[in-house]
Amino acid sequence: xTGVSQxxxxxxxxxxxxxxxxxxPISEHNRLYWYRQTLGQxxxxxxxxxxxxxxxxxxxxxxxxSAERPKGxxxxxxxxxxxxxxxxxxxxxxxxxxxxxxxxxxxxxGTRLTVL
Amino acid sequence: xxxxxxxxDQVNVAEGNPLTVKCTYSVSGNPYxxxxxxxxxxxxxxxxxxxxxxxxxxxSYGFEAEFNKSQTSFHLKKPSALVSDSALYFCAVRDKAAxxxxxxxxxxxxxxxx
Numbered sequence: 001x002t003g004v005s006q007x008x009x010x011x012x013x014x015x016x017x018x019x020x021x022x023x024x025p026i027s028e029h030n031r032l033y034w035y036r037q038t039l040g041q042x043x044x045x046x047x048x049x050x051x052x053x054x055x056x057x058x059x060x061x062x063x064x065x066s067a068e069r070p071k072g073x074x075x076x077x078x079x080x081x082x083x084x085x086x087x088x089x090x091x092x093x094x095x096x097x098x099x100x101x102x103x104x105x106x107x108x109x110g111t112r113l114t115v116l
Numbered sequence: 117x118x119x120x121x122x123x124x125d126q127v128n129v130a131e132g133n134p135l136t137v138k139c140t141y142s143v144s145g146n147p148y149x150x151x152x153x154x155x156x157x158x159x160x161x162x163x164x165x166x167x168x169x170x171x172x173x174x175x176s177y178g179f180e181a182e183f184n185k186s187q188t189s190f191h192l193k194k195p196s197a198l199v200s201d202s203a204l205y206f207c208a209v210r211d212k213a214a215x216x217x218x219x220x221x222x223x224x225x226x227x228x229x230x
Contacts, residue, residue: 004159031216042120042206042220043160056215091159102148102167102210105218107159 002026004108006092012114013082020078021111025094032075033093033105034067036060043091049075050097082115089113118143118211122221130229135197137224139190139207148210149190150218151181153203160206166190177201197228 035043051072095103152160164175
């Protein structure tokens with residue numbers, strides 16, 4: 001069990017550029033979540049997948065944000081036309097969901113985005 | 117809607133003394149409750165969770181938490197704090213009937229002094 005991994009760990013970009021982050025969940029975990037954490041705040045939910053299906057999206061996820069999990073394994077989060085307000089830590093989590101049980105989300109180290 | 121409040125931004129405690137980090141929650145249904153810890157430049161690390169049953173939940177590294185339904189609280193406790201417990205602690209709630217997202221509190225910074 002190697003844990004949730006995220007790449008890159010840090011990304012600095014200029015306003016208006018597109019960025020893409022990758023998350024590799026714990027193997028065999030069927031659920032994958034994205035959260036955003038700004039300085040001094042708790043993480044805020046963005047979206048989650050069960051296998052390759054995106055089941056829930058937050059209102060925080062504007063049209064500039066898109067997430068995919070094409071084969072039900074790794075996921076990507078893309079931000080188009082970045083704005084300074086997008087600067088945050090983007091956290092990925094995964095869990096193993098079984099019917100009738102409560103799954104625990106395990107988090108990766110995050111990708112810190114700075115938009116200049 | 118679900119929400120979590122952590123009323124203390126920071127808790128200071130001397131090494132060896134008991135540590136308590138407070139959390140209250142609001143959900144429309146029955147809650148699942150979680151505590152996570154975050155060290156600098158790292159992701160959140162799971163400590164413990166309450167699902168059902170015994171109100172006292174024991175977790176990693178000697179931490180425990182007590183679920184109190186009447187007070188809608190889930191305070192984190194450790195009988196004897198270590199300097200290495202200094203970190204940012206987050207309480208989170210999930211409404212059993214309202215999806216799978218976690219809603220986090222704002223976090224409490226714990227500083228354990230030698």
